[in-house]
Amino acid sequence: MTDQPVTIEREGDIALIRIDNPPVNATGQAVRAGIKASIEELNAEGKARAIAIYCAGRTFVAGADIREFGKPMQPPALPDVYNTVESSEIPVIAIMHGTALGGGFELGLSSHARIGLTGLRVGLPEVNIGVIPGASGTQRLPRLAGIPFTLDMALSGRMVPAAEALEHGVIDQLVDGDPRDVALTKAQEVIDGTLVTRRTGALETTPDPEAIATTRAKLEKTAAHLFAPHRVVDAVEKSTGPMDEGLKFERAQFMACMDTPQRAGLINAFFAERAVANIPEKKETPREIASVGVIGGGTMGSGIATSCLLAGLPVTLVEVAQDGLDRGVATITKNLQGAVKRGKLSEAKYDATMAALTPTLAMEDLAEVDLVIEAVFENMDVKKEIFGKLDTICKPGAVLASNTSYLNVDEIAAATGRPQDVIGLHFFSPAHVMRLLEIVVADKTDPAVVATGFALAKRLKKIGVRAEVCDGFIGNRILAHYSKSASYMVLDGASPQQVDDALEAFGFAMGPNRVGDLAGLDIGWANRKRMADQRPSNERYAGLVSDALCENGWYGRKTGKGFYVYEDGRETGPNPALGDILEDARAKDGAPQRDYTDQDIVDRYMTAMISEAARVVEDGIALRPIDVDAVFLFGYGFPRFRGGPLCYADTIGAAELIRRIEAYAQEDAQYWQVPEILRRMAAEGGTFADLNREG
Ligand code: COA
Numbered sequence: 037m038t039d040q041p042v043t044i045e046r047e048g049d050i051a052l053i054r055i056d057n058p059p060v061n062a063t064g065q066a067v068r069a070g071i072k073a074s075i076e077e078l079n080a081e082g083k084a085r086a087i088a089i090y091c092a093g094r095t096f097v098a099g100a101d102i103r104e105f106g107k108p109m110q111p112p113a114l115p116d117v118y119n120t121v122e123s124s125e126i127p128v129i130a131i132m133h134g135t136a137l138g139g140g141f142e143l144g145l146s147s148h149a150r151i152g153l154t155g156l157r158v159g160l161p162e163v164n165i166g167v168i169p170g171a172s173g174t175q176r177l178p179r180l181a182g183i184p185f186t187l188d189m190a191l192s193g194r195m196v197p198a199a200e201a202l203e204h205g206v207i208d209q210l211v212d213g214d215p216r217d218v219a220l221t222k223a224q225e226v227i228d229g230t231l232v233t234r235r236t237g238a239l240e241t242t243p244d245p246e247a248i249a250t251t252r253a254k255l256e257k258t259a260a261h262l263f264a265p266h267r268v269v270d271a272v273e274k275s276t277g278p279m280d281e282g283l284k285f286e287r288a289q290f291m292a293c294m295d296t297p298q299r300a301g302l303i304n305a306f307f308a309e310r311a312v313a314n315i316p317e318k319k320e321t322p323r324e325i326a327s328v329g330v331i332g333g334g335t336m337g338s339g340i341a342t343s344c345l346l347a348g349l350p351v352t353l354v355e356v357a358q359d360g361l362d363r364g365v366a367t368i369t370k371n372l373q374g375a376v377k378r379g380k381l382s383e384a385k386y387d388a389t390m391a392a393l394t395p396t397l398a399m400e401d402l403a404e405v406d407l408v409i410e411a412v413f414e415n416m417d418v419k420k421e422i423f424g425k426l427d428t429i430c431k432p433g434a435v436l437a438s439n440t441s442y443l444n445v446d447e448i449a450a451a452t453g454r455p456q457d458v459i460g461l462h463f464f465s466p467a468h469v470m471r472l473l474e475i476v477v478a479d480k481t482d483p484a485v486v487a488t489g490f491a492l493a494k495r496l497k498k499i500g501v502r503a504e505v506c507d508g509f510i511g512n513r514i515l516a517h518y519s520k521s522a523s524y525m526v527l528d529g530a531s532p533q534q535v536d537d538a539l540e541a542f543g544f545a546m547g548p549n550r551v552g553d554l555a556g557l558d559i560g561w562a563n564r565k566r567m568a569d570q571r572p573s574n575e576r577y578a579g580l581v582s583d584a585l586c587e588n589g590w591y592g593r594k595t596g597k598g599f600y601v602y603e604d605g606r607e608t609g610p611n612p613a614l615g616d617i618l619e620d621a622r623a624k625d626g627a628p629q630r631d632y633t634d635q636d637i638v639d640r641y642m643t644a645m646i647s648e649a650a651r652v653v654e655d656g657i658a659l660r661p662i663d664v665d666a667v668f669l670f671g672y673g674f675p676r677f678r679g680g681p682l683c684y685a686d687t688i689g690a691a692e693l694i695r696r697i698e699a700y701a702q703e704d705a706q707y708w709q710v711p712e713i714l715r716r717m718a719a720e721g722g723t724f725a726d727l728n729r730e731g
Contacts, residue, residue: 040066040070041055041056041057041061041064041066041067041070042054042055042056042057042066042067042069042070042071042073042074043056043070043074044074044077044078046083046084047220049083049084049085049086049227050084050085050086050087050088050220050223050224050227051078051083051084051086051087051088051126051223052087052088052089052090052216052219052220052223053071053074053075053078053087053088053089053090054090054091054092054216055067055070055071055089055090055091055092055097056091056092056093058093059093059094060093060094060095060097060098060099060135061091061092061093061095061096061097061098061140062097062098062099062100062101062102062139063097063099063100063101063114063117063139063140063143064101064103064104065101065104065110067097067101068112068113068114068117069112071089071117071120071121071143072112072116072117072120075087075120075121075124075128076120078124078126079124079125079126082125082126084126085126085127085226085227086126086127086128086129086223086224086226086227087124087126087127087128087129087223088128088129088130088131088219088220088222088223089121089128089129089130089131089143089147089219090130090131090133090215090216090218090219091133091134091215092215094134095133095134095135095136095140096130096131096132096133096134096135096136096140096144096156096215097136097137097139097140097143098134098135098136098137098138098140099137099138099139099140099161100114100138100139100170100171102165102303102306102307105165105167105294105299105303106294106299106300106303113171113287114139114142114170114171115170115171115172115283115286115287117171118142118143118145118146118171118172119146119283121143121146121147122146122147122148122235122236122237123235124148127148127149127226127233128147128148128233129147129148129149129150129151129219129222129223129226129231129233130143130144130147130149130150130151131151131153131215131218131219131222132144132150132151132152132153132156132158132207133152133153133155133156133215134155134156134157135156135157135158135159135195136156136157136158136159137157137158137159137160137161137195138159138160138161138162138169138173139170139171141158141159141160141173142169142171142172142173142176144158144207145172145173145176145177145180145236146171146172146176146236148233148234148235149208149209149222149226149231149232149233149234150206150207150208150209151207151208151209151210151211151218151222152198152201152202152207152209152210152211153198153210153211153212153213153215153218154198154210154211154212155198156197156198156201156207156210157195157196157197157198158195158196158198158201158206158207159189159193159194159195159196160173160177160189160190160193161193161195162190162193162264163190163191163193163262163264163265163268164193164302164306165299165302165303165306166263166264166293166296166298166299166300166301166302166303166677167264167290167293167294167299168190168264168267168268168271168286168289168290168293169190169268169271169286169290170286170287170290170291172283172286173186173190173286174186174190174268174271174272174274174275174282174286175237175271175274175275175279175282175283175286176236176237177189177190177206178241178272178275178276179236179237179239179240179241179275180204180205180206180236180239181204181205181206182204182241182242182244183241183242183243183244183247183248183272183275184244184247185204185206186272186275187247187248187251187268187269187272190268190272191251191255191265191268191269198210208231208232209222209231237279240276241275241276242276243276248269248272248273251269252266252269255269261543261675261677262298262677263292263293263296263298264293264296264298264299267289267290267292267293270285270289271285271286271289274286297678297679297687298677298678300679300683300687301675301676301677301678301679301680301683301684302676302677302679303679304662304665304679304680304683304725305665305669305676305679305680305683307662308662308663308665308666308669308679308680309499309666309670311660311662311663311666311728312499312500312501312502312662312663312666313490313494313500315486315487315490315502315659316483316659317483317484317486317487317490318487318490320483320484320486320487321484321487322484322487322488322490322491323406323433323435323484323485323488324406325349325406325407325435325488325491325492325495326349326350326406327349327350327351327352327404327405327406327407328341328344328349328350328351328352328405328406328407328408328409329351329352329353329354329401329402329405329407329408329409330344330351330352330353330354330408330409330411331354331355331399331402331408331409331410331411331412331422332354332355332364332410332411332412332413332439333353333355333360333361333363333364333365333367333395334360334363334364334411334412334413335367335465335466336411336439336463336465336467337353337364337409337411337412337439338353338364338367338368338371339367339371339463339465339466339467339468339469340409340411340439340463340467340468341353341364341368341393342367342368342371342372342375342467342468343463343467343468343496343498344496345368345372345389345390345392345393346372346375346380346381346389346468346496347495347496347497348392349392349495350392350393350394351392351393351394352394352395352396352401352402352405353365353368353393353394353395353396354396354397354398354399354401354402355395355397356397357397358397361395361396361397364395365393365395368393369390371466371468372386372389372390373386375468399422399425399426399429400429402426402429402430403429403430403431404431405430405434406433406434406435407434407435407437407488407492408426408430408434408435408436408437409437409438409439409461410422410423410426410436410437410438410439411439411463414440414441414442414443416443416444416447416448419438419440419443419448419451420447420448420451421451423436423438423448423449423451423452423458424451424452426452427451427452427453427454432454433457434457435457435459435485435488435489436452436454436457436458436459437458437459437460437461437489438458438459438460438461439460439461439462439463440460440462440476441462441508441509441512442507442508442509442512442513444505444507445458445459445460445476445478445505446478446479446480446505448478449478449479449480449481455478455479455480455481456480456481456482456485457482457485458478458480458481458485459475459476459477459478459481459485459486459488459489460474460475460476460477460478460503460505460509461473461474461475461476461489461492462474462475462476462503462509462511464511464671470498470670470671471497471498471499471670471671472498472499472501472511472666472667472670472671473489473492473493473496473498473499473500473501474500474501474503474509474510474511474667474671475489475490475493475500475501475502475503476503476504476505476509477502477503477504477505478505479505486502490502499666499670501658501663501666501667501670502658502659502663503657503658503663503667504655504656504657504658506652506655506657509657510652510657510658510663510664510667511667511668511671511672513648513652513657514645514648514649514652514664514667514668514681515672516563517644517645517647517648518641518644518645518648519548519560519578520576520578520644520707521640521641521643521644521645521707522535522539522547522548522549522641523578523579523580523581523582524576524578524627524704524707525632525637525640525641526549526581526618527576527578527580527581527621527622527625527627528627528628528629528630528632529622529629529630529631529632530631530632530637531610531614531618532549532581532599532610532614533549533599533600533610534632534634534637535547535548535549535637535641536548536549536550536599537634538634538635538637538638539637539638539641541634542638542642542675542678543675543677543678544673544674544675545673545675546673548641549598549599549600550599550600550607551673552582552592552598552599553592553593553598553599553600553602554592554593555592556591556592556593556594557582557585557586557590557591557592557598557599558586558591560579560582561579561582561583561586564579564582564583572706574706575706575707576625576627576704576706576707577625580621580624580625581614581617581618581621584617584620584621585597585598585599585611585617588613590611590613593605597611598611599611599614627703639696640696640700642681642684642688643693643696643697643700644707644708645681646681646682646684646685646688646693647693647697647708647709647710647711647714649661649664649668649681649682649685650682650685650711650713650714650724651711651713652664653682653713653724653727654711654712654713660727660728661680661682661683661724661725661727661728662680662682662683662728664680664681664682665679665680665681665682665683666680668680668681682724683724683725685724686723686724686725689723690714690715690717690718690722690723691718693714694710694714694715694718697709697710697714698710
């Protein structure tokens with residue numbers, strides 16, 4: 037790379053504009069200024085007869101530089117740059133390879149012809165980061181490809197393969213070759229008159245009021261929470277009028293999106309996915325994993341085995357009894373068939389993938405595998421026994437992992453003579469679908485084994501998040517804390533349904549009581565019994581209502597009743613017995629009854645979540661606030677547009693959070709305690725985002 041990210045190369049009558057701004061040629065300020073100046077310079081010179089824009093590196097421009105979002109905009113603005121491109125007297129063509137997304141795709145749309153290279157994908161992913169296309173995507177694309185296709189691209193954010201782009205007239209040609217070579221050839225064709233160029237802005241959009249109306253109606257149902265998708269439709273609708281008015285309107289909508297917390301939340305989610313890989317062990321060489329053993333054929337074990345098989349890893353599945361093993365194989369078969377149906381696995385590969393599964397009752401069959409993942413039920417004695425056996429069976433250097441969701445991994449490791457090889461790999465159910473993998477680092481875990489966990493996450497297409505040992509690690513520790521706040525509100529007088537509805541309106545896919553019904557209320561019941569002797573004597577008991585439901589055999593969906601009643605798997609209303617159960621539980625609890633507004637419910641629940649999340653960061657269980665955000669976004673259904681609990685916390689601010697906690701503490705000083713980290717932030721004017729930058 038030269039110092040300048042945009043350079044001009046002159047070859048006879050041809051001028052090439054080369055963009056070289058690693059890693060993805062984003063249109064940061066220097067690129068914007070460089071493109072504009074290059075077009076102006078070449079037109080002022082008036083020598084070149086064709087200009088071809090191409091990119092160095094892995095991809096054509098992959099979009100605006102997201103890191104500049106939310107900061108003061110440095111001129112020139114992208115729409116001005118692209119208007120300069122479109123109004124160039126000398127024809128300009130774009131040679132696009134890799135992923136031409138957002139502002140990159142719009143650069144193509146503003147050029148006078150677009151040449152795709154094999155493998156190209158184009159897209160308008162802006163809605164994924166809370167904005168709309170801001171540099172003519174909603175105005176130029178409908179002129180080229182019509183309103184329905186524009187709405188599809190701009191609302192789904194999907195990457196459109198080159199062949200489909202060609203079919204819709206979005207690109208003019210699809211060819212093989214090196215970007216620079218193609219740039220020279222195609223520019224020559226422009227000069228020779230064999231490649232036709234035209235200005236997109238000179239075309240007219242065919243009005244389609246029906247597509248606009250249907251899309252609006254659909255969004256009311258599917259994206260009521262979101263700001264940007266509705267603005268996309270408004271802007272695309274304007275593309276039937278004069279171009280300059282449409283562009284002005286689009287820009288205003290884009291800027292309005294920029295100002296929303298949703299934009300900040302979605303961008304935090306984008307970076308969270310990538311930031312979590314930045315771990316202290318990232319320079320270590322991972323151990324090679326070419327085969328995996330999974331112990332336990334239950335839902336988790338089968339899901340983990342499925343995930344490994346889908347990633348092309350051979351799996352030995354161990355169970356203690358034949359019926360358990362048969363059930364495991366049946367679940368894996370069903371999972372893989374589902375993967376074929378969903379297009380995640382090709383028909384052709386199904387048989388070979390199934391054949392890579394070796395079911396066995398003999399743990400000795402794990403002697404040669406590179407990684408063992410234990411996924412039996414949560415009992416420390418059983419786990420210790422298994423790890424003791426693995427120590428005698430497995431080859432030296434094999435990684436020994438437990439899928440425990442809260443047990444102490446140091447203690448499990450101590451059951452072996454090789455604690456350096458032991459790690460926690462906490463998958464989330466269903467393990468072949470959920471993207472989160474908590475990678476739990478025990479005291480003696482070898483750094484190379486940690487790196488191996490992250491390499492595995494990548495191979496399984498999961499998001500690995502580093503956690504230290506504590507009860508429940510990052511996710512379940514925080515969950516155990518804030519779920520009590522929901523139970524307390526019910527004991528205080530809110531109905532379980534009001535709590536669920538309020539939190540769903542906030543953006544959670546399901547409220548906590550519906551989640552409890554789905555996961556099985558018996559799980560929490562068993563946990564409360566397990567922890568009973570450790571519960572502080574001054575802690576308000578949160579399990580009264582759930583315990584009563586469980587005592588009646590109502591574990592949720594799987595028993596047809598829990599907080600709600602289910603018929604054929606569909607919720608039909610609250611459990612009619614709840615009235616009596618609540619009355620009884622509230623009497624036992626003894627707190628005065630009160631009304632909660634939906635906002636009170638959200639505030640208390642989120643403040644409880646943030647408090648424990650802050651302590652998890654303070655205790656060093658998570659590396660940074662953004663790691664906690666990633667856990668909740670990718671493992672707990674946290675609304676993506678809110679960015680994660682600690683990103684959301686920054687929108688409230690430390691001072692207000694402290695005010696709330698201190699007010700709630702008037703009722704329950706044991707539960708509501710101000711984390712030290714919040715006090716420090718309030719005193720210094722800091723945020724969790726600052727800690728991400730430092731960490
Ligand atoms: N602005 C700033 N940085 C960006 C970026 C953008 N638009 N797109 C990607 N990056 C950064 C990533 O953060 C990552 O940085 P890191 O290495 O420091 O973590 C690096 O570029 C590589 O991206 P990554 O996603 O890891 O690579 P990939 O090859 O898997 O995917 C893309 C490449 C372009 C498909 C993917 O990064 C992407 O979808 N980017 C967003 C595109 C977008 O939304 N554009 C529209 C903006 S208006």
